[in-house]
Amino acid sequence: MEITMMMYLIPSLIMFGCGVYGFITRKNMIAILISLELMLNSVDINFTVFNRFLFPGQMEGMFFTLFAIGIAAAETALAIAIVINVFRAVNKVDIRELTKMKF
Amino acid sequence: MDYSQFLMMPQELGLLAVFLLVFLFDTFMPKKSLGALPVFTSVIFGAFAIANYFMLMRGTAFSGMFESTASTFVMKSILNVGMLIVLVQSIKWSNSEFVAVRRGEFYELLLTTLFGMYLMISARHFLLFVIGLETASLPLAALVAFNKNRYESHEAAAKYMFTAIFSSAIFMLGLSFVYGLTGSMYFADIASRLVGGSNTALLITAIAFVIAGVGFKLSLVPFHLWTADVYQGAPTAVTSYLSVISKGAAAYAFLVILVQVFGTVYSVVWEWMLYALIILTITLGNLFAIRQRNIKRFLAFSSISQAGYIMLGVVAANELGLASLMFYVLVYIVSNLAAFGVVSAIENFSGKVSIDDYNGLYKTNPYLSFTMMLAMFSLAGIPPFAGFFSKFFIFVGALETGSVAIYVLVLIALINTIVSLFYYLLVVKAMFIRQDDCIIPTFRSACSERIAMIACTLGIIFIGIASCIYTFMVDVVNDNVMMFGLLK
Numbered sequence: 254m255e256i257t258m259m260m261y262l263i264p265s266l267i268m269f270g271c272g273v274y275g276f277i278t279r280k281n282m283i284a285i286l287i288s289l290e291l292m293l294n295s296v297d298i299n300f301t302v303f304n305r306f307l308f309p310g311q312m313e314g315m316f317f318t319l320f321a322i323g324i325a326a327a328e329t330a331l332a333i334a335i336v337i338n339v340f341r342a343v344n345k346v347d348i349r350e351l352t353k354m355k356f
Numbered sequence: 357m358d359y360s361q362f363l364m365m366p367q368e369l370g371l372l373a374v375f376l377l378v379f380l381f382d383t384f385m386p387k388k389s390l391g392a393l394p395v396f397t398s399v400i401f402g403a404f405a406i407a408n409y410f411m412l413m414r415g416t417a418f419s420g421m422f423e424s425t426a427s428t429f430v431m432k433s434i435l436n437v438g439m440l441i442v443l444v445q446s447i448k449w450s451n452s453e454f455v456a457v458r459r460g461e462f463y464e465l466l467l468t469t470l471f472g473m474y475l476m477i478s479a480r481h482f483l484l485f486v487i488g489l490e491t492a493s494l495p496l497a498a499l500v501a502f503n504k505n506r507y508e509s510h511e512a513a514a515k516y517m518f519t520a521i522f523s524s525a526i527f528m529l530g531l532s533f534v535y536g537l538t539g540s541m542y543f544a545d546i547a548s549r550l551v552g553g554s555n556t557a558l559l560i561t562a563i564a565f566v567i568a569g570v571g572f573k574l575s576l577v578p579f580h581l582w583t584a585d586v587y588q589g590a591p592t593a594v595t596s597y598l599s600v601i602s603k604g605a606a607a608y609a610f611l612v613i614l615v616q617v618f619g620t621v622y623s624v625v626w627e628w629m630l631y632a633l634i635i636l637t638i639t640l641g642n643l644f645a646i647r648q649r650n651i652k653r654f655l656a657f658s659s660i661s662q663a664g665y666i667m668l669g670v671v672a673a674n675e676l677g678l679a680s681l682m683f684y685v686l687v688y689i690v691s692n693l694a695a696f697g698v699v700s701a702i703e704n705f706s707g708k709v710s711i712d713d714y715n716g717l718y719k720t721n722p723y724l725s726f727t728m729m730l731a732m733f734s735l736a737g738i739p740p741f742a743g744f745f746s747k748f749f750i751f752v753g754a755l756e757t758g759s760v761a762i763y764v765l766v767l768i769a770l771i772n773t774i775v776s777l778f779y780y781l782l783v784v785k786a787m788f789i790r791q792d793d794c795i796i797p798t799f800r801s802a803c804s805e806r807i808a809m810i811a812c813t814l815g816i817i818f819i820g821i822a823s824c825i826y827t828f829m830v831d832v833v834n835d836n837v838m839m840f841g842l843l844k
Contacts, residue, residue: 269525269529272525276518276522282514282518285518289518289521289522289525292522292525292526292529293521293525293528295529296525296528296529296531296532299529299532299533299536300532300535303532303535303536303539304535307536307539308539311539313535313539313540313541314532314535316483317482317483317486317531317535317541320483320486320487321486321528324486324487324490324524327490327494328490328494328517328520328521328524331494331497331498331517332517332518332521334498335497335501335510335513335514335517336514338501338504338510338513339510339511339514342507342510343507351511351514351515353507353508353511354508354511354512354584354585354588354589355585
């Protein structure tokens with residue numbers, strides 16, 4: 254069986270959708286962070302697949318993916334630090350605790 | 357590799373030098389002299405901002421990834437003005453008891469975010485743009501969480517961080533679609549490969565995602581929910597930085613992306629999206645500002661509706677629109693920083709941040725009340741002050757395109773100006789007319805805060821009247837006529 258571009262793109266978009274769903278429904282901040290990571294990784298897959306199948310003569314998408322992985326790591330590190338700060342303040346990582354400021 | 361192309365980015369290199377000097381001062385000077393760090397940073401940055409005046413370069417570097425033109429140069433200089441005012445304003449706060457041990461980090465992070473914004477303004481390749489965007493927004497999240505002893509600061513940082521990552525993921529998904537469509541990330545290559553007038557589903561999705569990603573930085577309305585919480589929770593010095601500098605840089609970058617990348621599909625794809633965004637942003641920003649009791653949340657919603665006015669310069673998409681956008685950002689910087697100067701002076705002295713606490717302020721602190729009044733008049737757009745001229749020019753720039761739809765849009769914006777007058781005057785009324793039992797007592801604000809407020813007040817009074825400034829910006833934009841080439 255020949256492997257086409259769609260076979261990569263559809264799982265990648267499902268992954269992105271799962272990320273958005275998790276971001277909205279999860280209550281644990283670490284789980285929200287994992288959902289965000291899913292979204293960022295599906296973007297990486299998109300770039301690599303487009304590069305491999307549509308524009309095989311160049312490397313621009315691959316390079317973008319490398320940088321995007323680096324940026325995602327930096328974002329996660331900072332987000333974890335902030336979650337730890339929140340945990341120290343309220344002793345929970347539940348997003349429902351963050352309700353002091355509203356509207 | 358040809359290293360001489362780094363000379364195309366003298367402003368970035370200069371800022372990097374300022375950063376290194378501050379870092380070395382913070383690391384190697386003896387503990388006793390560290391109290392001079394805030395003043396040192398302000399002086400060094402002021403020297404850089406003046407030296408900057410002689411650093412105009414025109415050209416591209418890194419095979420077109422980075423471009424320096426007269427208008428990017430002026431935009432960065434405008435940001436420098438705002439940055440300098442923020443630095444001077446925060447001198448007293450950063451020497452206060454809880455902040456003093458970490459003030460080095462504060463200045464280093466602040467300079468790093470400014471560097472990211474420079475990259476956003478000059479980037480002509482999406483990779484460089486994304487790096488600039490993240491360099492601008494990640495240190496800002498750390499700055500929002502800076503106030504370790506206040507719970508609100510952590511909550512604000514968590515909200516900012518999660519929404520920032522979410523929006524940057526959406527933005528990058530949009531970019532991946534653009535890459536799939538055109539096979540390049542260079543602005544010029546993408547523009548030449550997009551068929552003029554095409555409106556495939558993939559292209560529309562891609563542009564909507566890109567608008568959503570940058571709209572988050574600008575806090576346009578469907579993506580604005582983080583704004584008020586972050587403004588309230590963050591330290592006031594960071595809030596004032598967030599509300600003017602980061603917004604100005606994002607507005608310019610937004611215009612560059614829409615015009616230089618997606619210029620050929622202006623009327624079929626993104627013109628109508630922007631109409632909807634602008635109407636929502638201005639109206640909802642105004643309506644929510646009316647019901648705020650906390651002055652920082654109030655200024656947050658006021659800044660959301662101001663962002664809507666700035667977007668009128670983007671939807672105009674012509675030379676006059678860009679010139680009035682830059683002028684608007686300059687005026688907005690001085691007006692908003694004057695308001696935040698007063699807010700932070702009062703907060704540093706008494707810790708009060710509610711609008712009701714300002715009752716009767718005129719009796720005890722007439723100069724502060726006067727500055728705040730000028731800032732409110734300028735934000736609302738009352739004639740002799742700068743805010744009137746910036747609104748006037750941005751309306752004129754938008755009307756230049758001449759379609760019926762844009763007349764309706766400007767009419768809605770005008771009606772909203774009247775609504776905004778109501779809530780800006782509420783603050784003035786509290787200060788001058790209402791009375792209270794526990795008025796904030798008379799106090800003398802610190803020398804640095806007074807310098808910053810005087811500079812802002814002079815700006816509010818003179819920037820509008822000195823018409824040479826606006827003429828200068830029109831000349832600067834006309835210097836680079838190729839920018840709007842795709843739309844003609």
